[in-house]
Amino acid sequence: MSTSWTPGEMMAVAAASLMRDDDVALVGLGLPQIAALLAQRTTAPGIQLLLELGVFMPHPVEPAMGIADPRMWQDAWSFGGVLDALGAMLHGGRVTLGILGALQVDPSGSLNTTMVSAEDGSVRRFNGSGGGNDIESLAGRVFVVMRHDSRKFRPAVEFLTSPGRMLNGRPRAEYGLSGGGTAAVITDRAILTITDAGAVLASVHPGQNPEDVIASTPMPLIVPDGGPDETAAPTAGQQRLLRTELDPKGWYLG
């Protein structure tokens, strides 16, 4: 089945559809920015967006190169610092949602954003934690937005930058973590929800064959009785917004 949307557009739309109008959301670098802004501009106009630098409620109108691009801070309601955004808001328990990217996830939604090793054994380092560990450790729930690349799904992540919903098979609260950890992994092919029992293939996107998705997800995956749901397709309005305003150059969704 051919579709009239790109994989990136589908991913942003699927992630945005799970965000709530009353969410207070800390937004990570990359695709999470686009998904959060799409929600803000469409289905969740009341969502309170925060950036770890201390930016409250930005309303960017130009595409930004990241969270440190002042375009991303445009028309913000207020500025503060890390101790406001990640301190009083996040550590203080006021942040209901974190939106993050990841290099790798495992069935408990644990994240690696630090390094991956190549087949020849060499190690490639990436951006590291930044506020990612803080957000995964402390937010009410976390959405992970990432490409559905089979190398990114692991029975256990190569480097545990941020523990997910469970840690060593036990509830994370036992270790002193607050918040719920990863609630969902949203890719360009499917939505996985993370439960105490592990990752569940909750829905596949229109045009995706569930068997193919499962085969491309090399980690334990629970398939609901009766199979996964189908994710709602992007609307023309969502696509227009993504293409003409949020990511016209295809930096994130291309």
Added chain:
Amino acid sequence: MSKVSSLADAMSAVTDGTHLALTGFSITRSAVAAAAELVRAGRRGLTLTQVIGSLDTDLLVGSGCVDRLIYSGGSLDRFGSLHSVNRAISAGMPAEEYSTLSLTLRLLAGSLGLPFVPTRSLIGSQLLERLTPSGGAMMISDPFSGSPVLAVSAVRPDVAIVHANVCDDEGNAWVCGPLWSIKETALASARVIVTAERVVPRGGIDPSRITIPGAVVAAVAEVPGGGRPTSVFGAYDYDAALLADYAAASRAGGETFSRFVADRFLTGALLTAAVAR
């Protein structure tokens, strides 16, 4: 008494082996002119603390000035990775990697003269596992409830550099826009050097706008364009072409990088171009 001096004189507080703290964030408000001055002076053996690694840190690490790094990761946003930093760590440079909040809390503890502060971040991660031997973080019991909590120890850098929009001659500095960990980093450090887009006489800035009080500032240097090619909110945007060139040079490393740095950051051409705009 005026604290205003030349950039070179202000930076003489940083000597070989100094624990330096920088306050840029990725591609914004990096103390590029100050870092270039340290490269020019041939500083070696620095310990460098920066909450989010930015261009200035990559420049110093890539130029061989840094022996040890304390940070929480970083990047040049979509322009690329901190290639010089990543390469140096892969080659064995000691690096302690925190998260944004946990390192900011270490600086907060340093600023308050406290031995540590408790947090619920970092717990259970491999970041923490790697940090424990450094003495920067340790699981403890909450003395009130007995539940597990993480203690992160104070960090007190010798010198912090802040690139401000406006600073008066007594060192009262105004930083426009979001402040990430700028205040905590400055207040944790024994000496603060402010480079500023503009220096004005005392009284020239509304006191309610002051971000860093002059009481903690040792020296002020007027350096228009001192953050370029990174952005300085309220003053200028980033220079996308130069950032892209920087990212490519940092990725290449070696001779390519040092030649690029010499040509584009050490000659004064950058500064002249910045002022001309």
